[in-house]
Amino acid sequence: MKTPFILINIFTVTPDNQQRLVDLLTKATKETVKSMDGFITSTLHRSIDGTKVTMYAQWESREKYEDMRRNATASPYLEEALSFAKFEIGAYEIVEIFKKA
Structure with missing residues (x-):
């Protein structure tokens, strides 16, 4: 297997919107993202x-992510998140991957 494409996305929110964003990203991942071709894990x-x-x-690749x-x-979820988060x-x-011996 080739090396996967990794994303570390950081959203900044006000504390009163943190759970709202967690709920939105959970819904987006469960309902659409995780069934997309090329998704491995998040x-x-x-x-x-x-x-x-x-x-x-x-x-699996940058191309699969961009697709x-x-x-x-998938896009409406990100658009909604950007309405209240940076x-x-x-x-x-x-x-390198480090594992306990």
Whole structure:
């Protein structure tokens, strides 16, 4: 298997909108994203102070991820999130995986 395309997306929100964003991203992932071609896995995180929501995701390739972003069923979720949260996308490649011996 080739190295997956990694995304670490950081959303900044007001504490009163953190759960709203968590719910929206959960719904988007369960209802559309996870069934898209090329999706491998994602993990949703929320900060203790209530101001950040971060999603770590793995895709088979950048092209598969971009296909998802262009998909009409997935885009409304991001548009809604951007109405109350600031979004910073980060694309990464895996350098090393460390595991407990």
